[in-house]
Amino acid sequence: MSAGVVTEAAALTPDWLSEALGGRVDDAVASAVGTGQIGTCFRLTLTGDGGVPASVLVKLPASDPASRDLLAGAYRGELVFYADIAPTVAVRVPACHYAAVTPDSGDFVLVLEDLAPMRQGDQVAGCTVEQAHDAVVNLAGLHGPRWCDPTLEDFDHLALTPADQIDLLAELAPSTTELFVDGLGDLLSAEDVATLRAVAEVVGPWSYARSERFALVHGDYRLDNLMFHPDGARGSVALDWQTLSLGLPARDLAYVVGTSLSPKVRRLHERGLVAAYHRALTSYGVGGHSLEQCWDDYRFAMVQGPLVATFGCAYGTRSPRGDRMFATMVARSCAAIRDLGTLALV
Structure with a gap:
């Protein structure tokens, strides 16, 4: 079952993360990463069980609806890369834990490996x-x-x-x-x-x-x-x-x-x-x-x-x-x- 698409940090709840990551998330603490010009990005520190990582990075669309629609093609392209293209090439990229997009819109969510301490x-x-x-x-x-x-x-x-x-x-x-x-x-x-x-x-x-x-x-x-x-x-x-x-x-x-x-x-x-x-x-x-x-x-x-x-x-x-x-x-x-x-x- 898919966890679906969320577009705001407030929706990154333990229940949603548990479904997206396939484990039990008891708590998630979010902190903003970057400037949010093209989209928004958050580092989530997690506690839980069932192979849940200690932290992940979550990419969400821009908060402005007009910008979100304008960038919809770029958002979808990135999700296609992680889902369909990255496994066929050898360039090192973050592991993708979860990816989902709403068709014909700029709504998406991407949960990636946290590369710290890189x-x-x-x-x-x-x-x-x-x-x-x-x-x-x-x-x-x-x-x-x-x-x-x-x-x-x-x-x-x-x-x-x-x-x-x-x-x-x-x-x-x-x-x-x-x-x-x-x-x-x-x-x-x-x-x-x-x-x-x-x-x-x-x-x-x-x-x-x-x-x-x-x-x-x-x-x-x-x-x-x-x-x-x-x-x-x-x-x-x-x-x-x-x-x-x-x-x-x-x-x-x-x-x-x-x-x-x-x-x-x-x-x-x-x-x-x-x-x-x-x-x-x-x-x-x-x-x-x-x-x-x-x-x-x-x-x-x-x-x-x-x-x-x-x-x-x-x-x-x-x-x-x-x-x-x-x-x-x-x-x-x-x-x-x-x-x-x-x-x-x-």
């Missing part, structure tokens, strides 16, 4: 080379097992080159870039502003290009969506699967490397990171994709950084930390675009 990455501070290495090897576990798998398009929300979405993105890119520049102008260099404007002009052809190589693409594979062991041990875990799509796999690779490391550190280590990712890909049986082709795709895909940052900032909820984060992501990825000659490849 710690969330910090997009502003960046990461170590060792953490970047761990993240790109884990990323290959998303891309490799279903590399160029045509059955991925059987999922309703996944399409390789959705023309309506790409054309709208290309149409909005120049004006969105100006919104971004106007909002964060004091945090941007003149050189980066010029690069952003050049990127906006190629979003259309860039989005359509290289579709002969495709896989599942996280779409926002960055430090704030990754969890790391505090002792430096390998085994990072990827979160937030609401932006999953099909596309050039190197978009995720370029995005995480380009936005996570300072330009100086990236220049020293990016060849090695791409090689580590490529070795991991081949371990999943990916063939006919040389290291040099992987490197060329990495250079080409660096547009992903400024594209996600400008749209995320321009149409998201502004905050001081968010402004610093987006400005840092843009500075790092625009430097990479110039260093790697990305725009000449489009």
Whole structure:
């Protein structure tokens, strides 16, 4: 029997949790996690019996009904990922204890493994080379097992080159870039502003290009969506699967490397990171994709950084930390675009 869908923290009662988790929950204490811009998230400390975990994370929809309806497709996509896609790939993700959605609405509930004491990455501070290495090897576990798998398009929300979405993105890119520049102008260099404007002009052809190589693409594979062991041990875990799509796999690779490391550190280590990712890909049986082709795709895909940052900032909820984060992501990825000659490849 399904426990059904609940959309508010007050409904996460011991009775509901007992049915959802298949054990006896005697008490549950909830504390909010995150800022609640896309949805709401709570950590529940549990007491009970029958294999009930000591704590879980529960994701619920946004409290605003209008936002909830607008994000319904993203919510459903994440539940499909955990239920149907995650078991077919090798990327490390939280275990899913329970998932339910109300059809044709933005109402859903997702009960996930609490990864504590792992710690969330910090997009502003960046990461170590060792953490970047761990993240790109884990990323290959998303891309490799279903590399160029045509059955991925059987999922309703996944399409390789959705023309309506790409054309709208290309149409909005120049004006969105100006919104971004106007909002964060004091945090941007003149050189980066010029690069952003050049990127906006190629979003259309860039989005359509290289579709002969495709896989599942996280779409926002960055430090704030990754969890790391505090002792430096390998085994990072990827979160937030609401932006999953099909596309050039190197978009995720370029995005995480380009936005996570300072330009100086990236220049020293990016060849090695791409090689580590490529070795991991081949371990999943990916063939006919040389290291040099992987490197060329990495250079080409660096547009992903400024594209996600400008749209995320321009149409998201502004905050001081968010402004610093987006400005840092843009500075790092625009430097990479110039260093790697990305725009000449489009």
